[in-house]
Amino acid sequence: MNKVLILWAPLLFSLLLVAGCSSTPTSEAAGAEVSEQSTGADGTAGGEASTSAASQSGEWYGDPLENPNSLLATRVIYFDFDQSTVRTDYLDVIQAHADYLAANPQMVVRLEGHADEKGTREYNLGLGENRANAVRSLMLAQGVSDNQLIVVSYGEERSAAFEHNDESWALNRRVELIY
Amino acid sequence: MIKKNLFILLALLIWQPLLHAELTIEITEGVEGALPIAVAPFAWQGSGSPPEDIAAVINADLQRSGRFKTLPRADMPARPGTVEEIEFKDWRTLGVDNLVVGQMQSNGAGGYQIQFQLLDVFRGEQLTGYSIPTTAPNLRSTAHRIADLIYEKLLGVPGAFATRVAYITSVKQPEGETRIDLNIADADGHNPETIVSTSEPLMSPAWSPDGLKIAYVSFEGGQSAIYVQGVYTGKRRKITAFKGINSAPAWSPDGRKLAMTLSKDGNPDIFIYDLITRKLQPITRHYAIDTEPAWSPDGRSIVFTSDRGGKPQIYRVSAFGGKAQRITFQNSYNARASFSPDGELLTLVTREEGKYRIAVQDLESGVMQVLSQGSLDESPSVREPVWSPIKQ
Known part of the structure; x- marks a missing residue:
């Protein structure tokens, strides 16, 4: 029984990883689940996995914004093609930023909306603003005050990636959070 | 004849990536x-x-x-x-x-x-x-x-060789900063001159009907603003710098007004700014994106892009405001329309089979004809250079 578990553990681990990747590339929640289940399943043989889990839950004494393991470290929110609806996998990231801003009312964040190069420049300026406003609305709903949020759309004028392909376009459809 | 002339201007001009100040215009097809x-x-x-x-x-x-x-x-x-x-x-x-x-x-x-x-x-x-x-x-x-x-x-139609063209270049500097310039040059790319230089995005240059001024959008200061600059005086005036988007300036045929997109009220809408009285008149009021206004040659109506129906399409509205009417129905993406000089045709960007192309729509029949064969025919190829309306 124990042997079967040990054999299955890495497979389960990798399956979960694949599942996590294919649904959404940066799902923090799915990532946490993976490490929890893998340590729980194998118990004896999970040296690596338990080490990483320990460092993730390690305490951070500095500015929460500087904590590389915090959801606050995610400063770019990506969008689907022609969409300005926040994807569900980013809701906890936005929640974390909203909580931080609500707790620190002196802090101001610039929400810079961007679009890929497809379509016209002026329309993309509108699309970038819609994206930044979608993030802004969620934050306002979480108790962030209006004067802590500055919305600026750059449309397709400030690309993060410069190739003319799907990968670059995906990287350019974004809202950047700039503190 | 004008149709053909338009075709030449739109479909056959390919703008080379600009690594140097000199503009190269390459015609790929006769x-x-x-x-x-x-x-x-x-x-x-x-x-x-x-x-x-x-x-x-x-x-x-x-x-x-x-x-x-x-x-x-x-x-x-x-x-x-x-x-x-x-x-x-x-x-x-x-x-x-x-x-x-x-x-x-x-x-x-x-x-x-x-x-x-x-x-x-x-x-x-x-x-x-x-x-x-x-x-x-x-x-x-x-x-x-x-x-x-x-x-x-x-x-039988006037040539456009003795005109000038406005274009924006973006060049990465060795220090890592990007230098963005608004330039004007002869229609054959000779005699380029930089009239605005900044490290923030510049967009939407538009010649005044008399060819003496250019309206454009600059993000200098971290926020979009519309400027009007004298081409030969170098003097400029900040027209609007409201919160949100200030963009898409379009000169009225008499050169007295600028149609523009402002999102100061929460979402992009079309406004007309009178350059003499400095009064701002709202033209559209809708929660969708309304942008890319262009005047009809008689100055009485404006076409613009709106996604009020879910996807961007072209609408037409009186230059005094009122109800807008949708005028494009073919394809799921139509944007950046402008009138031909006789007012009979619209040129626009359309998406066909996932590719963005230049098309012409006959306003009376509503028939659209796709002219170009690229996949991203909007930026920087066809639309970006703006032809000066006068002959130097």
Whole structure:
């Protein structure tokens, strides 16, 4: 029984990883689940996995914004093609930023909306603003005050990636959070 | 004829990536039935070598239009400088329909007199001819004007060679910063001059109808704002810098007003700003994206892009406001419309099979015709350069 578990553990681990990747590339929640289940399943043989889990839950004494393991470290929110609806996998990231801003009312964040190069420049300026406003609305709903949020759309004028392909376009459809 | 002319301008111009200040305009395709023409080198009456190869400038203009097939100099049977020197039969056998001959004289004090004649090779007669005084700095623009005269005489519509073009370049600097410039140049890419230089995005340059001013959007200071700048004075005025988007300036045909997109009230809407009274008039009020206004030639209506129906489409509204009517129905993405000078056609960007292309829609019939064959035909290829409305 124990042997079967040990054999299955890495497979389960990798399956979960694949599942996590294919649904959404940066799902923090799915990532946490993976490490929890893998340590729980194998118990004896999970040296690596338990080490990483320990460092993730390690305490951070500095500015929460500087904590590389915090959801606050995610400063770019990506969008689907022609969409300005926040994807569900980013809701906890936005929640974390909203909580931080609500707790620190002196802090101001610039929400810079961007679009890929497809379509016209002026329309993309509108699309970038819609994206930044979608993030802004969620934050306002979480108790962030209006004067802590500055919305600026750059449309397709400030690309993060410069190739003319799907990968670059995906990287350019974004809202950047700039503190 | 105008339809064809529009086609040439839109479909055949490909703008090369700009690594240097000099603008390169490459024509990748001519039209069927391009007119065979020869431009003989102009005879030079002065000391030394001529300061400019006038015939070469004219030849390049005509060739670049796609409407002419020019005869290379090496294939010319002779180099006549005057009508008397022409052996018409030699040119006929080469299949050349028209021949241009000319002379350039120096008047000593930095001035020049340029004469040219456009000839029908088969009839052996002159179609048009001019004698034009000019100066050293204006030699190229005089050559462009001659190309315009030839173009109009043979095709019946004015040429656009003696115009200027505005374009934006973005060049990464060694220090890591990006330098963004608004430039103007002759229509053939010569004489480029930078009129705005910044490290923040610049967009949407628009010439005033008199060709003396350019409206544009600058993000200097971290926020979009609309400026109007005198092309030859360098002086500029900040028109709007509201919270949110300030963009898409479009001059009214009389040059008195600017239609524009502002999102100061929460989402992008179309407004008209009167440059004289400085009053702002709202034209659309809708929670969707309304942008890219363009005036009809009579100044009475405005077309704009709106995604109020879910996807971007073109709508038309009175320049005094009121109810907007959707006018594009083919394809799921239509944007950045503008009128042809006669007001009968709209040029626009359409998405067809996932590719963005330039199309023309006949306003009366509603029929759309896709002109280009690229996949991202909007930026920076077709739309970005903006032609000056006047001839320099």
